[in-house]
Amino acid sequence: MTSLRTRDIIALGFMTFALFIGAGNIIFPPIVAQQAGEHVWLAAFGFLITAVGLPVITIMALSRVEGSIQILSSPLGKAASLILTIICYLAVGPLFATPRTATVSYEIGFSAYWGDSAQTLFIYSAIYFALVMLVSLYPHKILDTVGYVLSPLKILALLILGISAFLLPTGQIAPAVDHYINRPVSEGFINGYLTMDTLGALVFGIVIINAIRSRGVTNKKLITRYAVWASLISGIGLTLVYISLFKLGMGSHEIATNASNGAIILHAYVQHAFGPFGAIFLAAMIFIACIVTAIGLTCACAGYFEQITKIHYRRWVFILVGFAFVISNLGLTQLIAISVPILSAIYPPAIVVILLSFFWKFFRIPTRVIAPTAAVALLFGLIDAMKAANLSSYLPNELTSLPLSEQNLAWLIPALLIFLLATFRDRLKK
Template identity: 60%
Template sequence: MKVLKGQDILALGFMTFALFVGAGNIIFPPIVGLQAGPHVWIAALGFLVTAVGLPVLTVVALARVGGAMDSLSSPIGRVAGVVLATVCYLAVGPFFATPRTATVSFEVGVAPLTGNSPTALFIYSLVYFLLVLMVSLYPGRLLDTVGRVLGPLKIVALGALGIAAFMLPAGDIGSAQPAYAAGAFSKGFTEGYLTMDTLGALVFGIVIVNAIRSRGVESPQLITRYAIIAGLIAGVGLALVYVSLFRLGSGSHVIAAGASNGAAVLHAYVQYTFGSLGSGFLAVLIALACLVTAVGLTCACAEYFSRLLPLSYRALVIGLAAFSLLVSNLGLTRLIEFSVPVLTGIYPPCIVLVALSFCQGAWHSATRVVAPVMLVSLLFGTVDALKTAGLTAWLPESLANLPLSAEGLAWLVPSVITLAAAVVVDRMIGKPREVLA
């Protein structure tokens, strides 16, 4: 029976970590650290729950069913599962997340050096997606290219930044903004929610499993074990990165006072700490982080849609890279404007799906419980999405002021109530029905 060597397991963990850490993961923690002031570590705890805990749980849930999202979503039926998976793959793939990796890396790392012009963005994104295309065409080599080369390079760069954050702080911790003073944990929790790493984990699950299979491992038990180990390695790496970036932001009050986003905090810190080399260092770090994430998203999307459409994997990789190139040239502001409400709406049912996948043995029928709770979470997640899009006027007052609505979690209480009711109904009906697959 084929097994992975220790170095292969470590490379798999590096690959999983590298897939998750994109520019958004690097940008969010510094601004939380800056704005949370003396409450930084309470906010950090909330952030780690949603930005590390949920993604790791998602990797584990997918590993238990072979890595495919449609297997995880079998309790809601094949048609609904395909629709959910398609929306997730498109959202974190060619429509939003993949193009955003190029625009973020350009605006954070390159635009300060070249100027923020459409021509510069086009040239950068063209080269960027050519690199993405070259790596994504050979998914069987992903463990070598990402796990052994790009992953360690990213870890070294992030390690240097993290060590500097602790060894070379820019100053003392400043005062907290009102939102963090009032509820640091809940504010950090929702900021971690915005990294969208759980959606990314749903997409990356099949990439991780296929990387294991590319080494000749066929045993479902071993595949699950290795995927769980990889998820835990990635989780530890993410936590270390976030903690160092929280520290970086918390000590940047003097040099980055008034910064409105994490990119500005990072720019101020690297310029202060590394001088003229700062911008170049940040450009390489952000570009590398985004490139690896874009490769993972492209491979995952091509793998999924090659099973739905009469198109080859290679043809889909080329098409996805070309489409992402076009969308990326809309610019970061417009991409974020379109993407955040959509992702806010689809995130709740994905959280519900992952969480309930660990409890299905407790019910007579998973369909009776999972399907209604996911539906309710989607409906109330749409309420959060409309508020995020600035369309609160479209909502009745009763929906606009739901419990936890101000925190972007209007879906949570209705979902818990629905879960309790669904469990009671399931127990009353008793005999299990066949779950659609």
């Protein structure tokens, strides 16, 4: 029976960590920290729930079902499971996450040198996605290319940035602003959505499982064990990175007063900590961080769509990369504006499916419990999505003033009530 060596397990954990850490993960914590001020660690607690806890739990859940979202969501019914799976793959693939890796890496790392014109973004994204395609065409070598080469470079750059955040602080902590004054935990929780790591974990599961299989491991228990180890290693890494980035942003008012986004804070900090070399260091770190995530997403999406269609994996790589290339040239602002409402709708049912997957054996028929709970979570998630899209004027006042509505968690209490009722009904029926 083939098993992984210790160095392979560590490389697998590093690869999983590297797949998660994209530019969005590096940008959001500093701006959250600056705005949360003296409530920074309360906001960080909420952020870590959705940005670390849920992704780690998701990988663990997927390791029990061979990395398949469709099996994980099967209690929803065949049609609903297929729809949820396709939406998740498209959201973290060619529609939002993959194009975002190109636009964010360009705007943070290279726009200062090449300008903000559409032509330079077009040239950069063409080169960027050519590299993504080149690596993604050989998924059986992803542990070698990402786990042993790109991941260590990414981790080294993050380590330098993280240590400097503690050794070279920027200033005093400012008072909290906006929603962080009264509800820092829930505000951090919602900002964790924007990393898209939970949805990313749903599609990265199959990449991690295939990486384990590529080393000749076929035993299901061993595959599950190694995937759990990989998720724990990546969770520890994510937590350390986020803590250091929160520390970096805490005193950033003196170098980036009232920054509109985390990219401005990062630019100001690397100039403060590293001088002229800082801009080059940040550009290299963001580029590696983004391209690793883009490779993982492309491999995962191409592998899934090959399974449900008769189109070969390599053709899907060309299709997905080409589509992401086109979308990336629309610009970062438009991508974020569209993605926030959609994520607000997708996350609630996805969270329900992930968490309840660990309790299948306690239900007589899992569909009786999971399907209605996820449906209610989706319904109220759509209400949050309309609010995020500034369409709340079309909603009755009763729906905009629900418990936890201000925290964008209006789905939580109704989903919990339906879960309890459905569980009771499941126990009564044969």
